[in-house]
Structures are given as structure tokens and as C-alpha cells.
Amino acid sequence: MSKFASKSLVLIALLAIVLSACGPAATTQPPAAPATEAQAAPTEAQAAPTEAQAAPTEAQAAPTEAQGAPTATEGGAPAATTGWCSGTKIVFFPGGPSGGPFATVVYNGAVQAAKDTGANVQYVWSEWDPSKMITQFQQAMATNPDGIAVMGHPGDEAFDPLIDQAESQGIIVTSMNVQLPNMQAKYGSNGFGYAGAIQYSAGYALGEEAVKESGLGAGDTAFLWGLLSQAGRGERTKGVKDALEKAGLTVVYQEIDDKTNADAAAGVPIFTGIMSAHPEIKMVITDHGALTGTMETYLTAAGKQPGDVFAAGFDVSGNAITAIQDGYLQLVSDQQQWLQGYFGVLQLCLTNEYHFSGLQIDTGAGFVTKSNLDTVAPLIEQQIR
Numbered sequence: 001m002s003k004f005a006s007k008s009l010v011l012i013a014l015l016a017i018v019l020s021a022c023g024p025a026a027t028t029q030p031p032a033a034p035a036t037e038a039q040a041a042p043t044e045a046q047a048a049p050t051e052a053q054a055a056p057t058e059a060q061a062a063p064t065e066a067q068g069a070p071t072a073t074e075g076g077a078p079a080a081t082t083g084w085c086s087g088t089k090i091v092f093f094p095g096g097p098s099g100g101p102f103a104t105v106v107y108n109g110a111v112q113a114a115k116d117t118g119a120n121v122q123y124v125w126s127e128w129d130p131s132k133m134i135t136q137f138q139q140a141m142a143t144n145p146d147g148i149a150v151m152g153h154p155g156d157e158a159f160d161p162l163i164d165q166a167e168s169q170g171i172i173v174t175s176m177n178v179q180l181p182n183m184q185a186k187y188g189s190n191g192f193g194y195a196g197a198i199q200y201s202a203g204y205a206l207g208e209e210a211v212k213e214s215g216l217g218a219g220d221t222a223f224l225w226g227l228l229s230q231a232g233r234g235e236r237t238k239g240v241k242d243a244l245e246k247a248g249l250t251v252v253y254q255e256i257d258d259k260t261n262a263d264a265a266a267g268v269p270i271f272t273g274i275m276s277a278h279p280e281i282k283m284v285i286t287d288h289g290a291l292t293g294t295m296e297t298y299l300t301a302a303g304k305q306p307g308d309v310f311a312a313g314f315d316v317s318g319n320a321i322t323a324i325q326d327g328y329l330q331l332v333s334d335q336q337q338w339l340q341g342y343f344g345v346l347q348l349c350l351t352n353e354y355h356f357s358g359l360q361i362d363t364g365a366g367f368v369t370k371s372n373l374d375t376v377a378p379l380i381e382q383q384i385r
Helices: 003-022 101-117 130-142 155-168 181-190 199-214 234-246 258-262 264-277 289-293 295-301 318-326 337-354 373-381
Strands: 089-092 120-123 147-151 172-176 194-196 221-226 250-255 281-286 310-314 331-334 360-362 366-368
Touching (some): 089 337, 101 120, 101 337, 130 147, 130 155, 147 337, 155 172, 155 181, 172 337, 194 337, 199 331, 221 234, 221 264, 234 250, 250 264, 264 289, 264 295, 281 295, 289 295, 289 310, 295 310, 295 318
Parallel strands (some): 089 120, 089 147, 147 172, 221 250, 221 281
Antiparallel strands (some): 331 366
16 A cells, blocks of 8 residues: 555544544433443533523523614514404494493493594494394495494394395404304304393393392293393393292283383383382393383382382493482493494404404303492492493
8 A cells, every 4th residue: 555545544543533432422322320420420510501601691691683673664473463353344333322321431431442543434323222233233334444343132033134235245243242043153153252241141140139139039030121022132132031930929910112111210000009019029020221220210119118019221321320329229231332332342343453353251240239340330430240
């Protein structure tokens, strides 16, 4: 072998040794034998890294813009910025008359949502009239909004063809206060949600609670003033009736007429007439927020004193607070209707801007009595609760 070839082989061998020493350990090596105590315990100098080793410099700790710091154009999520829904046009139904105790709180929730999101919202008042809601919905469709938030009082049978038409035009629809189960099932993936109490369950729960709180039972008589004739909405009245009858009470039922539905004070003659015809009545339940708020007026007009009958109803209001404080009203189911308004607007924004599907928000979860009134009274006065 030539002298040049011999030197080349030596250089190659040396290079292999150096590369082997510098490279990572092979994963196929068997585990090393346990280290002796002297080997296992590193010296203090070995174990503790120097300050220069442990603490990264400011330049090392803070990534450069190129390494990962968000650029100014990235920002936060769009929904965290002001006016993220400003491009969305909404028609919103608070349900009742302008200034009504329940509808005003729904409206206040919607107004807050519009403020938080920047949505462009038009409000339509319906006096709780299902036929008027249908006409107004048709008018709302003609303005070609991005979304419509409806009260479901007309029911599926009346609303379904119109909602089908709206959806075919690309208008998002969602419901509040009264469910439209057919439409919610059909268009849930398109953003059709629901914010409100589950009607039958809320009614049954109030009936049960009224029986428990009053101590009444088999052989006693209750007067129930409700809306059984309304599809969907009537489920709550039915729930109350079923709970009372299950407990053995006799139920005297009266349908709320259109005039009283729009103006609770118009029902005073009806109330006094029922109480006069049935002196055995020991419980009164009103399935209507405005009527519940008028309970003290009704009972005083009928010659009743605080505590003569056990009174209950739905929806807290300023007048309901007074009636509870004065002893004329003992139990109120709280629908938290401000949330219905807020989530009605928010649902349409979330769907129109981010294509979220419909959410179901059960807002009717609790009761207000004299024992917890002080907690919620300030919020009721502000028309938030």
C-alpha cells in the first residue's frame, strides 16, 4: 500500500472517532449499569447552573416579532373588539306593549346586547297579540334583515310557513320566551336557538312550589288565570294546572282575554267576579307577568286582606315587589327575561358573523319570595331582573 493511501486511512479513522464523540448517544445502546453514589451525586458546581446559564437574557426571553409575537394586524379575536357585529341588521320583538313591565326588561337586555356587539337593531312591539306578531313578522321579512328574533307565542302551526320563507331568503331566525320546537329542530344548525323558560316545566314547577309553600292540598280550591288556548305558550298554564290537580286541588280556570292581555288593569272586573262567585278560593295563580304585578290591585278590589289567599305568578316587576312586601303576593317564578333579550340579539350576531348554530338557554330557574327579595329587589327596580 502506498504511503499516501496509508495516511488517508489514518485520517478517515481519526475523523470517525471525532464524529462519534460529538454525536448523540445511540438509542439502541443497552441501559448503563447503576452509577455509584460518587458517580450519581453531581457536585454543587455541576448541579447548579450559573446565573448566566439559567437566566435567559432579555433578548432570549422576549421573542422577536418574527419569532412569534403577534403583529399589530393580528390583534385579538374579532369578537373581543368593539362593534364586531356592526354589520348585522336585526329586527327584534320584545313581545308586549312599549313600557310594559315584562317586555321592557326583555328590551333592556336586547339594548345592552346591541351596545356590546354593535348590532343594528330595530324593535317591534306587539301587545302580546299572536296575530299581530305574524303580521309584523311578514313586514320584517320585507325589510330583508340579517336576522329576526321572535317571541314564539303564535306557535309552530302559524309561524312555520313564514319562517320557512325567511330561511329560504337567507334570514336567520331565533326565538325567545316561547319555544317553536319544529323550527328549532329544522333550523338549529342555521342558528335557530331559544332563550327562555321551558314552558311546561316552568308551569309545573310553580304549581308544585305553590302547593308546598301554601300547605294547601286535596279539597282546596285554586283560581288559575292563564292562556291555555295559545299554542306553545299555553303549555305553561297547563303545567300549573296539572301540578295543582295532581296535589288534589280543584282548579277554577279563566282564560286571559285580549283586553286584559294587553292591559292588566282591564281584568279587575273579571277577577272580582270570579272571587265573588267562588268564595272557597284559597289560592290564586296568574300566568302572565303584568297580571302578577297587578295582584295587589286585584285582591284589594275583591275585598281581600294580605294572607287571605295564597297568591303566586310569573315574572318579577316593581309592582310585584310591592305586592310581596305588602303581603299580597307570596311566590313569583323568575324568568330572568333580561337574558332572553340579550341572548336573542347575541344569537343572531354569533350566527351571522361566525356561523354558530342555535343555542338553547333556559332562563327560568328560580323563585322570588319575601325571604330572598332583598337580594334581587335593586335589580328589579333597575329593570334588569
